Amino acid sequence: MAAYGALVSLRQIIDRIENHPSPPISIDKQQVESLTQNVTFLQDFLDAYISRAVDDHEADPLEHRIADAVYAAEDVIESQIVLQIHNRSTIVGKISSFINLFRALCNCVTIEEDFYHDLQQVIEEMNLIMKEAMEIAAAAQLHRKVSSTHAVPSTSSSTVKEIVMVGFDEVLLEVLDKLTGGQLSRQIIPIMGMGGIVNQR
Known part of the structure; x- marks a missing residue:
């Protein structure tokens, strides 16, 4: 230069x-x-x-x-x-x-x-x-x-964490069924548990 x-x-x-x-x-x-x-x-x-x-x-x-x-x-x-x-x-x-x-x-x-x-x-x-x-x-x-x-932050599939519930497959299916069952009456669905039952991977 x-x-x-x-x-x-x-x-x-x-x-x-x-x-x-x-x-x-x-x-x-x-x-x-x-x-x-x-x-x-x-x-x-x-x-x-x-x-x-x-x-x-x-x-x-x-x-x-x-x-x-x-x-x-x-x-x-x-x-x-x-x-x-x-x-x-x-x-x-x-x-x-x-x-x-x-x-x-x-x-x-x-x-x-x-x-x-x-x-x-x-x-x-x-x-x-x-x-x-x-x-x-x-x-x-x-x-x-x-x-x-x-700028929009780009996210790759490797950095996005998938949240899954470990050891409660039946309970998860039951909750999903109640949420998507299409019942007319309002329901209260309590979700309780100890810390650490949700796993990130």
Whole structure:
């Protein structure tokens, strides 16, 4: 499943950047939290998701959207890493001129702002996907609940117990005769006995 693999890959990239002693880029804390929350939810969702694709060779539309959004997030992060590395080398090369250094630093600020904006767009797309996934999960849960309440328990012949009276065949025949004899007057037929005279088999 491409979408799930992409989510795992993005999670690893975020973890590496966050745990690196001197990370190549800085990601806004709130954006990191949003990305991590989205990735975690979508991974859990895909674990239980039954694809709507008719054909095995056809990509599920939702899974395709998830994969595209994750790839876009990876592209934004990796592009920012490349730009930052390039910019740092440029700053070192232009350190002799104060004006050039000032321009390079201004360029760094612009790159940071663009990075924040681009990553935010991807996060918003992932938020929309997550909302759709929540609706699908809620509908599936409701369907399961309705199905379980309307399900008729099946009984097999092996599980149905037959109740018989042991050792009182004549009495049983007499009681059946009185019940089905068709007498017009009302009768009281007492049935008494010790516990255990009825056997289940």
